[in-house]
Amino acid sequence: MNQETLLVGLAGVLAAAAPIIFAVLGETLSERAGVINLSMNGTILLSAMGGFAVAYNTDNVLFGFLAGMLIGALVALVVAFASITLKQSQVAVGFVLALTCRDLAYFIGNPYMGQAGPRLQALPIPILSDLPIVGQLFFRQEAVTYVSFIAIYLAWLWVYRTRPGLMLQGIGEKPAAAFIRGANVNLMRYIYTVIGGALIGLAGPAYSLAIRAGWMGTISGLDGIGWIALSITIFGGWNPARAAFGAYLFALLQWLGLVLQPVLTQVPSQVLQVAPFPLMILTLLLVNIGNAEWVDRTLAAMPETARKFFSKLLRAMRASPPASLGVPFDTD
Amino acid sequence: MNVALKNIHKHFGKVHANKGINLTIPSGTIQGILGENGAGKSTLMKILSGFIQADSGSEIILDGKPVVIHSPADAIHHGVGMLHQDPLDFPPMRILDNFLIGRSSGGLFPNRKEVAQDFNRLAQEFDFSFDPDNYVDTLTVGERQQLEIIRLLWLGARILILDEPTTGISASQKIKLFATLKTLAEKGMTIIFVSHKLEDVESLCNQVAVLRAGELVGEMKPPLDTSTLVEMMFGKVVTLGERQPAKTGDTMLDLQNVSLEDARMKIKNINLNVHAGEVIGLAGMEGSGQGMFIRACAGLTRPVGGRVQLKGHDLTGKSYHVYKNAGVNFLPAARLEEGLVPGLSLTDHFVLAEQPRGIFIDRTAGEKLAEDRIKSFNIRGTPLTMVEALSGGNQQRAELALLQSPLSLVLLEHPTRGLDIESVIYIWGKLKERCRQGASIIFISSDLEEILQYSDRVLVFFSGKVSQPIDAANTSVEQLGQLIGGKGWPENGGGSHA
Numbered sequence: 001m002n003q004e005t006l007l008v009g010l011a012g013v014l015a016a017a018a019p020i021i022f023a024v025l026g027e028t029l030s031e032r033a034g035v036i037n038l039s040m041n042g043t044i045l046l047s048a049m050g051g052f053a054v055a056y057n058t059d060n061v062l063f064g065f066l067a068g069m070l071i072g073a074l075v076a077l078v079v080a081f082a083s084i085t086l087k088q089s090q091v092a093v094g095f096v097l098a099l100t101c102r103d104l105a106y107f108i109g110n111p112y113m114g115q116a117g118p119r120l121q122a123l124p125i126p127i128l129s130d131l132p133i134v135g136q137l138f139f140r141q142e143a144v145t146y147v148s149f150i151a152i153y154l155a156w157l158w159v160y161r162t163r164p165g166l167m168l169q170g171i172g173e174k175p176a177a178a179f180i181r182g183a184n185v186n187l188m189r190y191i192y193t194v195i196g197g198a199l200i201g202l203a204g205p206a207y208s209l210a211i212r213a214g215w216m217g218t219i220s221g222l223d224g225i226g227w228i229a230l231s232i233t234i235f236g237g238w239n240p241a242r243a244a245f246g247a248y249l250f251a252l253l254q255w256l257g258l259v260l261q262p263v264l265t266q267v268p269s270q271v272l273q274v275a276p277f278p279l280m281i282l283t284l285l286l287v288n289i290g291n292a293e294w295v296d297r298t299l300a301a302m303p304e305t306a307r308k309f310f311s312k313l314l315r316a317m318r319a320s321p322p323a324s325l326g327v328p329f330d331t332d
Numbered sequence: 333m334n335v336a337l338k339n340i341h342k343h344f345g346k347v348h349a350n351k352g353i354n355l356t357i358p359s360g361t362i363q364g365i366l367g368e369n370g371a372g373k374s375t376l377m378k379i380l381s382g383f384i385q386a387d388s389g390s391e392i393i394l395d396g397k398p399v400v401i402h403s404p405a406d407a408i409h410h411g412v413g414m415l416h417q418d419p420l421d422f423p424p425m426r427i428l429d430n431f432l433i434g435r436s437s438g439g440l441f442p443n444r445k446e447v448a449q450d451f452n453r454l455a456q457e458f459d460f461s462f463d464p465d466n467y468v469d470t471l472t473v474g475e476r477q478q479l480e481i482i483r484l485l486w487l488g489a490r491i492l493i494l495d496e497p498t499t500g501i502s503a504s505q506k507i508k509l510f511a512t513l514k515t516l517a518e519k520g521m522t523i524i525f526v527s528h529k530l531e532d533v534e535s536l537c538n539q540v541a542v543l544r545a546g547e548l549v550g551e552m553k554p555p556l557d558t559s560t561l562v563e564m565m566f567g568k569v570v571t572l573g574e575r576q577p578a579k580t581g582d583t584m585l586d587l588q589n590v591s592l593e594d595a596r597m598k599i600k601n602i603n604l605n606v607h608a609g610e611v612i613g614l615a616g617m618e619g620s621g622q623g624m625f626i627r628a629c630a631g632l633t634r635p636v637g638g639r640v641q642l643k644g645h646d647l648t649g650k651s652y653h654v655y656k657n658a659g660v661n662f663l664p665a666a667r668l669e670e671g672l673v674p675g676l677s678l679t680d681h682f683v684l685a686e687q688p689r690g691i692f693i694d695r696t697a698g699e700k701l702a703e704d705r706i707k708s709f710n711i712r713g714t715p716l717t718m719v720e721a722l723s724g725g726n727q728q729r730a731e732l733a734l735l736q737s738p739l740s741l742v743l744l745e746h747p748t749r750g751l752d753i754e755s756v757i758y759i760w761g762k763l764k765e766r767c768r769q770g771a772s773i774i775f776i777s778s779d780l781e782e783i784l785q786y787s788d789r790v791l792v793f794f795s796g797k798v799s800q801p802i803d804a805a806n807t808s809v810e811q812l813g814q815l816i817g818g819k820g821w822p823e824n825g826g827g828s829h830a
Binding site (some may be wrong): 161162166170173176179180181183186199263300320323 | 383403404407408416420421422423424425429432433434435436438439440442467498639782
C-alpha cells in the first residue's frame with residue numbers, strides 16, 4: 001500500500017467515525033444526566049430516512065440535518081417523559097422505541113428507496129488542506145467531519161471544565177447531592193436527554209446526506225450502528241474524549257477488515273468483517289483493566305514509586321457508570 | 333446568627349411529626365437536639381434546611397427577620413448549611429470538583445486556581461489535610477464530613493446543622509470535629525447538633541433541647557444531667573444494667589496463626605481462642621483490619637495462612653456456606669445493601685430464611701411465622717411491610733429475628749450504629765440471650781462504651797496490627813482510645829496470643 005492510499009483510507013476512517021461520534025456524544029450526555037436513551041438504533045435509522053426525505057423534498061441539505069436533529073430530540077422527549085415524569089423503566093421504553101423507530105423508518109422511507117438526492121460536498125479548507133499529510137488527513141473532509149471534531153472538544157470541555165458540566169456529572173452520580181447544591185434535577189435531565197437525542201439524530205443525516213449518501217431501506221447497512229454506539233458509550237466510560245477514541249477505533253478496525261481482505265486471502269472474508277466487534281470489546285476491556293481485583297493485588301506488591309505511578313494511570317483510565325443511571329429522582 | 337423557630341407544625345398525611353415546636357438559639361451557641369429515633373428531630377432539621385416546608389402558621393426567624401426557605405439551595409443563601417448523616421457528595425469525582433459544584437457564582441469556566449487557594453486556606457485554617465486533586469472515594473466518612481464543612485463555610489453558611497455526625501467516624505476524628513465546632517461557635521456560628529448519643533451532646537453542647545413524639549419536652553443548659561435527659565427522651569428511666577460477665581464454656585472458635593491479606597494491608601499470625609458464651613469486641617479506626625478479620629471468621633475472606641477451627645472442626649479455607657451450616661452467622665454493617673433485600677416484605681424474608689426447601693411458598697405459614705417473630709422481637713411493622721420502610725432500629729431487630737437457630741457464632745458489624753439507647757439495650761438483650769444458649773459473639777463497634785459494656789474481651793486493631801485480647805473488666809475507654817490511636821503498642825507489634 002502506498003502512502004497515498006493509506007492517507008485516503010485513514011481520512012476515510014475519520015469521516016466514517018463522524019456519525020458514530022455524534023451518537024456516542026449524545027448518549028454520553030444523556031447518560032451522564034442519568035437517563036439511558038436505548039432508542040438510539042431506531043433513532044439513527046429514522047433520522048437518516050427523515051433527514052434524506054426532507055433534503056430530497058426541499059432540495060436543501062441543511063433542512064435535512066435539522067429534520068434529523070428534530071426527530072432525535074422528539075424520540076428523546078418520549079424517553080424523558082416516560083422515565084422522568086412517568087417513572088417507567090428506561091430500558092423497556094427505550095427498547096420498544098428502538099424497534100418502532102426502525103420499522104417506521106423502513107415503512108415511511110419506502111418511496112425514497114434508491115432515489116438520488118442532494119448530498120453534502122467535500123469542503124477542503126483553504127491553505128490548511130495543502131499541508132502535507134495533515135492537510136490530506138484532516139482538512140479535505142466533509143462539513144460533518146469537521147463538526148464531529150469540534151463536537152468532541154466541546155462536549156469534553158462542557159462535562160469536565162464548566163460549572164454546569166460539573167453539576168451534570170453530579171446529577172447522574174447522586175441527584176440528591178446535586179439537588180441540595182441547587183440543581184433542578186428533573187428539568188436538567190429533560191434538557192440533557194433532549195439535547196443528547198438531537199445529537200443522536202444528527203448521526204442519521206450524517207450518513208444519509210454525507211458518509212453513505214442516499215436512503216436504501218433495509219440494505220442501508222445502518223441497522224446495528226446504534227447498538228455499537230451504545231456499547232462504545234459504556235466502554236468510553238461516559239467520557240466524551242474516550243468515547244470518541246472508541247468510535248475511531250471501531251471505524252479503523254472496520255477499514256482494516258476491508259483492506260486486509262485481498263492480502264489475507266486464506267482468511268474467510270466473513271471473519272474480517274466480523275473481527276472489529278470482538279476486537280473492539282477486547283481493546284476496551286484492556287482499557288478498563290483497572291477495575292479488576294487482581295490488579296489491585298499486583299499493585300500492592302509493587303515498590304512505592306511504581307505503585308503510585310501505575311495506580312494514578314489506572315485511576316485515570318478507570319470508568320464507572322454514573323451511580324444513578326436509570327434511577328428516577330424524588331426530592332424526598 | 334440568631335435562630336428562632338416559632339410554632340413549627342408538620343403533618344405527613346395523618347402523622348403529626350412536629351407539634352408546635354418553639355426554640356430560640358442565640359448566635360455562637362452549640363445547640364444539641366436530642367431524641368430517640370422517630371422523635372421528630374429530622375423533620376425539624378429538614379424544615380430548617382429547606383428540604384421540606386412546615387405547615388402554614390409556622391415561622392422561621394433568622395436574625396430577627398422571618399424567612400421562607402424553599403429549598404436546600406435557598407437555605408444556603410440564607411446562611412443555613414446542613415451536614416447530612418450520609419455525606420451528600422460525589423465519591424468518584426475529585427475533591428476540588430466536589431468543593432466547587434453548587435457555587436452559584438463563578439462563571440461558566442470556574443477559576444480552579446482561585447478555588448484551590450480558597451480550599452487550601454480553609455482546610456489549613458481547620459487543620460484538615462486534603463489533596464484537592466485526589467478523589468472523594470479515597471476519603472473516610474470523617475474526612476468527607478470535613479470536606480463538607482469547609483464547603484458549606486465557603487458558601488457562606490452561618491448556621492451549621494449536623495445530623496448524627498459522629499456515627500461512622502473514628503474517635504480521633506470525633507475529637508477533631510468537636511474542636512472544629514467549638515472554634516466555629518466562638519466565631520459566632522450557630523451550630524445545631526442532632527444526636528441520640530448523650531455523651532456526645534454532653535461533651536459538646538451548651539444548650540440542649542429534647543424532642544419526644546414530635547414535641548419539645550424539655551431544655552437544659554450545662555451542667556447536663558444524664559439521667560434527667562434520658563428520662564426526657566424516653567419519658568421513663570432507662571438504665572444500661574450491670575455488666576454481665578460470661579459463663580464461659582468449651583472452645584468455640586480457635587484461630588491458630590491466622591494471617592490475612594488484601595490489597596491494602598496484611599495481618600499476621602492472629603491467635604485467638606473464643607469460648608462458648610463469650611463476647612469479643614473489636615475496636616479500632618475504620619479500616620484498621622477488623623472488617624477483614626470478621627469476614628475471615630465468617631468464611632467470606634480466605635486466610636492466607638494458619639488454621640480456623642470451629643468446635644474442633646477444621647474450617648480453614650471452606651466456603652461461607654460451610655461456615656453458615658456450622659452455625660456461623662454474619663450481620664454486616666450495611667443493613668440494606670448486604671443484610672436485607674429491599675423490595676421484599678418481612679414475610680418474604682422469614683420465608684427465605686426458614687423455608688429453604690421446595691419450590692412453592694406456603695404463604696399462610698410464612699405470614700404466621702412473620703407475625704410471631706414481629707411480636708417476639710418487638711418490630712414496629714406488619715408482615716407485609718417492606719424492609720426498606722422500617723426504621724434503622726427495626727431493620728436491625730428484623731436481622732436478629734432472621735438469625736438461624738441454634739447458633740454457634742454470631743458476627744456483627746456495628747450492631748447498634750445509629751440506634752437510640754432503648755433499641756441498643758433491646759438488641760443486646762437478645763444477643764446476650766444467644767450467649768446464654770451457648771453461642772459466642774464477635775462484634776465490631778466504633779463506640780468504645782458499647783465495647784466495654786458488652787464484651788468480655790477486646791481486641792484492638794491498628795493499621796493491620798492486632799493487640800493481645802484485653803479483659804474488658806480491667807480496661808478503660810482512655811486506654812482503648814490510646815491503643816486505637818496507635819499509642820502503647822509493643823515495638824515488635826505483630827501477632828497476639830490468647
